[in-house]
Amino acid sequence: MSGVDLGMPSFPDAARQAVRDAQLRHNLGNATNTIRNKRAAVVGELDDWEQLRASGAAIKAHTLSNLDSYLEQFESAVTAAGGTVHWARDAAEANRIVTELVRETGETEAVKVKSMATQEIGLNEALASAGISAWETDLAELIVQLDEDRPSHILVPAIHRNRSEIREIFRREMAGSGTPAPADLTDDPVQLAEAARHHLRDKFLRARVAISGANFAVAETGGLVVVESEGNGRMCLTMPEHLISVVGIEKVVPSWRDLEVFLQLLPRSSTGERMNPYTSVLSGVTAGDGPSDFHVVLLDNGRSEALADEIGSQALRCIRCSACLNVCPVYERTGGHAYGSVYPGPIGAVLTPQLYGVESEDTASLPYASTLCGACYDVCPVAIEIPELLVHLRNRTVRERKGWFDRLTRTAMRAMGWVFGDSGRLARAQRVASLGGRLFGRRGIGRLPWPLSRWTDARDAPTPPAESFRQWWERTRTNDEDGR
Amino acid sequence: MNRASRDGRRAVLDSVRAALAGGERTSAESIPREYRRQRPVESPAELFRERVADYRAEVRAADSAGAPEAVLRALEHAAAGRVVLPEGLPATWAEPLAERYETFDDRPPLPTATLEGVDAVVTTCTVAIASTGTIVLDHGPGQGRRALTLLPDTHVCLVPASRIVDDVPAALAALDPGRPMTFVSGPSATSDIELERVEGVHGPRDLHVVVVDDA
Numbered sequence: 001m002s003g004v005d006l007g008m009p010s011f012p013d014a015a016r017q018a019v020r021d022a023q024l025r026h027n028l029g030n031a032t033n034t035i036r037n038k039r040a041a042v043v044g045e046l047d048d049w050e051q052l053r054a055s056g057a058a059i060k061a062h063t064l065s066n067l068d069s070y071l072e073q074f075e076s077a078v079t080a081a082g083g084t085v086h087w088a089r090d091a092a093e094a095n096r097i098v099t100e101l102v103r104e105t106g107e108t109e110a111v112k113v114k115s116m117a118t119q120e121i122g123l124n125e126a127l128a129s130a131g132i133s134a135w136e137t138d139l140a141e142l143i144v145q146l147d148e149d150r151p152s153h154i155l156v157p158a159i160h161r162n163r164s165e166i167r168e169i170f171r172r173e174m175a176g177s178g179t180p181a182p183a184d185l186t187d188d189p190v191q192l193a194e195a196a197r198h199h200l201r202d203k204f205l206r207a208r209v210a211i212s213g214a215n216f217a218v219a220e221t222g223g224l225v226v227v228e229s230e231g232n233g234r235m236c237l238t239m240p241e242h243l244i245s246v247v248g249i250e251k252v253v254p255s256w257r258d259l260e261v262f263l264q265l266l267p268r269s270s271t272g273e274r275m276n277p278y279t280s281v282l283s284g285v286t287a288g289d290g291p292s293d294f295h296v297v298l299l300d301n302g303r304s305e306a307l308a309d310e311i312g313s314q315a316l317r318c319i320r321c322s323a324c325l326n327v328c329p330v331y332e333r334t335g336g337h338a339y340g341s342v343y344p345g346p347i348g349a350v351l352t353p354q355l356y357g358v359e360s361e362d363t364a365s366l367p368y369a370s371t372l373c374g375a376c377y378d379v380c381p382v383a384i385e386i387p388e389l390l391v392h393l394r395n396r397t398v399r400e401r402k403g404w405f406d407r408l409t410r411t412a413m414r415a416m417g418w419v420f421g422d423s424g425r426l427a428r429a430q431r432v433a434s435l436g437g438r439l440f441g442r443r444g445i446g447r448l449p450w451p452l453s454r455w456t457d458a459r460d461a462p463t464p465p466a467e468s469f470r471q472w473w474e475r476t477r478t479n480d481e482d483g484r
Numbered sequence: 485m486n487r488a489s490r491d492g493r494r495a496v497l498d499s500v501r502a503a504l505a506g507g508e509r510t511s512a513e514s515i516p517r518e519y520r521r522q523r524p525v526e527s528p529a530e531l532f533r534e535r536v537a538d539y540r541a542e543v544r545a546a547d548s549a550g551a552p553e554a555v556l557r558a559l560e561h562a563a564a565g566r567v568v569l570p571e572g573l574p575a576t577w578a579e580p581l582a583e584r585y586e587t588f589d590d591r592p593p594l595p596t597a598t599l600e601g602v603d604a605v606v607t608t609c610t611v612a613i614a615s616t617g618t619i620v621l622d623h624g625p626g627q628g629r630r631a632l633t634l635l636p637d638t639h640v641c642l643v644p645a646s647r648i649v650d651d652v653p654a655a656l657a658a659l660d661p662g663r664p665m666t667f668v669s670g671p672s673a674t675s676d677i678e679l680e681r682v683e684g685v686h687g688p689r690d691l692h693v694v695v696v697d698d699a
Contacts, residue, residue, distance in 0.1 A: 027678070034679050051519040058515040065509045068500045081662070087492040089499075097489070139685060140676035156676060163677055189677040193685050200686065205596055221661040231634065231672035231687025238630040239596070249496065254512055256661040260653040261519070263667075271675065274535065275616035278687065279667035280630075286664050288593065289629035300496045308503035 011365045014338035015330075024160050028335050031159045032326040038272025039323060039379070045274070046264070055261045057383040060317035063219075063252055064307060070219040070252045071298065077222025081284020083294040090301050095126035097297050098211065098244055102132050105242050105293075107209045111200075113226065113236040114138035115213025116154065116320055117246045117299055119342040120355075123211070134211060135177070135203050137232035139196050146173035152336030152344065154322040155270055160335050163187040174199050200232065210236035210291070214247045215319065216262060217296070220255040223283040224296070227266060227276050237280050243291035248299050250316040262319060265381035270321040302355035311392045315350045317382040322347075324376035324386060330369055339366060346376035350389040358397045367393035430468035521653045528614040529645040529695055535617030539670025540683060541691040551696045552580040555606060555640055558692035559585065562638040564604035568594065570632055572625025573606065577642060581606060590628055599631060604638035611658045612648045617670070619643060619693065620655060622663040630666060639668075639688040644698045 018024060043049050063070055075085040086101075088094035102110055110127070112118065112134050124134045124145075136145040140158040144151050147169045151157030158166070170181040170192065179199045185191055212233065216225040224245055226233045237243060253262065267276040285294050307313045325331045325345030336344030340362050341352040349366040358364040367390045376386040419429045467475075525531050529545075537543045542561060546554040555577060559567065568588045569578050581587055588594060588602060608626040609619040619641050621627045633639050649655050659665065672687030683689055 031679050048519040051516070054516050055519055062510045062512060062515055065504065065507060068497055068504065071497065071500070086489050087496045089492055089495050093492060137686070138676075139674045143676070156679070158676055166677055189680045189682050192677055193674055193682040197685055204686070205600065218661070223661055229672070230674045230685040232685070234630065234634050234666065235686055238634055249500070257653075257656065260656045263652050263656075264519075273669070274538075275613070275618045275667065275669040277539070277669050277671070277673050279665075281661070281665040281667075283662055283664070286623075289623060289631075290664060298496065300499060304496065304499035304503050307500060310507070313503075 010362045011334075011338055011340065011369045014340060015334040015369070018334040018338045021335075023162070024335050025333060027160055027162055028332055031153075031156065032332050035156075035272055035326045039269060039326070040272075042268045042272055042274055046268070052261055052264055053381055053383050056265050056319075056381055057317060059253060059258050059261060060319075060382050061314070063254055064250065064313060064316055067249065067252065067307065070254055071249060073219040074217055074222060074252055075298075077218075077220065078284060078294075078296055079222075081222045083222065083284045083296060086295060086297045088297055088299050088301070091121035094121050094246060094297055094299050094301065095123055098123060098246065099127060099130045099132065101242075101244050101295055102127065102209055103130070105209050107132075107207075107242075109133040109135065109203075109207060110209040110211050110244075111135050111137050111203055111207040111236050111240065112141075112210070113212045113228065113233045114141045114157070115211070115246060116342060117213045117248050118211065119151065121246070121299065121301060123246065133177075135200070135207075137200050137204070137236060138228075139193060139230060139232075142196055142200070143169055146170070146177070150337055151342065153325060154320055154336075154344065154347075155325075156322075160337070163189060163192065166192055170195050170199075178202060200235075204232075204235040204239050207240050209242045209244070210240040212236050212243065212245045214245055214251055215266065216253050216259060217247050217251045218254075218256055218259070219252050221283055223256070223281050225259065226280045226282070227263075228279075229271065229277045231278055234278055234280055237282055238290050241291055242293045242295075243282075244295045244297065246297045246299055248301075249303050250318075266319055266321055269319075269323040269379065269381040302357075306351075306354040309354065312350070312354050312389060312396075314384050315347065315354060315389060317384055318347050318351065319382060320347075321381055323379040323381065327375040327379050329371055329373060329375075334369075339369065341366075346370060346386045346390075347384070350384075350386055350393060353393055353397070358393070358400050364397045364401055367391075367397060427470055430470060520651070523615055523650045525614055525650045528648045528650055529697070532612055532614040532617060532643070532648045533693075533695055535614065536619075536670070536691075536693050537617075539617060539673075539691070541617075541670050541693055544692070544694045545697065546694055547697045548576075551642060551694060552577055554694045555642065556580065556584060558640045558694060559604055559606075559638070562604060562640075562690050562692065564638050566602045567604045567606060568599065568602045568628075568632055568636060570605070570607055570626060570628025572627075573608065574626065577606065577608075590632060593629070596631070596635070599635045602636045604640060605632050605636045606640045606642070607633060608642045608644070609647065611655045612643045613650075613652060613655045614648055615651045618655070619668050620659065621666045621668065622659060623666070624663070630664060633666065633668070634687055637684070637688055638690045638692065639671075640692040640694065641668075642694050642696055644696050646698050648695075 127134045143158040153159040164187045167187040174181040214224040215227045331345040339348045343351045353363040544554045567585045610622040671683045671691045674685045
């Protein structure tokens, strides 16, 4: 899959908008700071965290290096447990398979538990165009869906909305898709959660079809593991007769025992809890308990191509904990929307260009959305070397988008070469620059004309010093009687 | 399998194999496992009680004889009236409840509408994890099918102290991976609104845990 238009402005443009939004920055600053502190506290409780992390990284790396055989093993185990496995090369194929499976049930609505994979393929939109309503049931996802907004965080998709905004969305939109919000709804989070509970309860009890993703797929047992907090995941996995799970092929882990590592790493990295409120494990169908019809759609959608990149493939280890978002100075200031993809933050900046290719300016700009400070690597529970990957992808962007980059550098380098080629010209250029320094004072320089605008579009250029080294040398030498 | 899905399967696997061609395939034996398989915990039952309480669950301790009374107190606290009892719940726990409450058996399975009108469920668990404060149900005897611990607002769980293990590795080793499983750590909760924790979104609002000293 390549050259996909993500339908969003590229990162530099979107980020410029986002950093001007004071409310957004306030919401994000509070949220990321809170999660960061909680995470640090519960990670600090485990004196073997680094060993768990090394194991997590190694299990994932091992699985990826044998992915074909683990996928086949997973398929056999699911089939033996009474489920059906489908394979999808890309988003369109996955959407077609799910739509067909829902159609076969004769239903026109489905409840959904939040899933990155289904967001990635735009499943809700595909189902809507086939006349099927897919209701998001995670509270934050519901807020985003009702508002026809986009999620801005992997774990807390409505992190950019405060309570009064949420109250307005509920009052305005709930009636349009079922049980309306109470007329006297306040912005108290308890009341807001209660309104969501009432709105969705009716859907859970009525729905005959549920759609989920999975956090882990165990090759040895065919088990799917869904980690969540609210109980909406349990509702979807338990109440309807038909369950369809869309699972990226990188979600496979070899054995049941491997979960002992990931069930320690994930909740602590993600929500900063020792364990999340609910984890469900489901292996095929169980007579008299839960769905009687179970389908898994294994999704490639660019993953096998990313797998071929020796350095880039480590991004496929990601367990979607979102710890890297919460420590990223760039994410904290721009929010998730600026990344223009369902995978925001540092991991999005390395995953999105690999899944979608770097042909479009949107994806090509993402590896530059970082300060390379390395905080993302420090917190990653599976030790993905995100800074190394960002640099690698910047190189790839430059290589694959040669024409674009060449035009830019040729102009800039020719100008630089001309200036540096002659000491007189260099001296004059520096005098102009230091004059600029005096003129701009301490305010810094905003936007420079093209081609230097390629630099100042995304960052402030430092104000040149009021005096260049050459000028200083001349001044101090003249004042020195020995001429030294 | 129809033709389209056969094609999809072959294409995905071929593409994965092409990506892996020439690369090194590591063996599962080479995975380092130097983390703790066991944690030194002086009293798992005590740590478990402490960690469950951190989730704002109600925790009670009782000896075998006092367990039925502790369950009654938990149900009173939750102001429950109608209680569902899963198949296989020991009679010593079930009988005192039947005297005091309107109880429902789930055999044959209760219709969803009936279950929705029930206030509380009383179950036991397969294993419990001290360091995380988690109870694990594999929905065997005394635990009920999954809907029983999902729809009623109050869940009272009797945890025999002998089933409390130190940490996650010991818990997974004690479970049968083929069974459906629910790991429960406190009542259902959301932090989606300004990261303020709110209990009882879609699952039970109250979790009461009774640790039964069965030594």
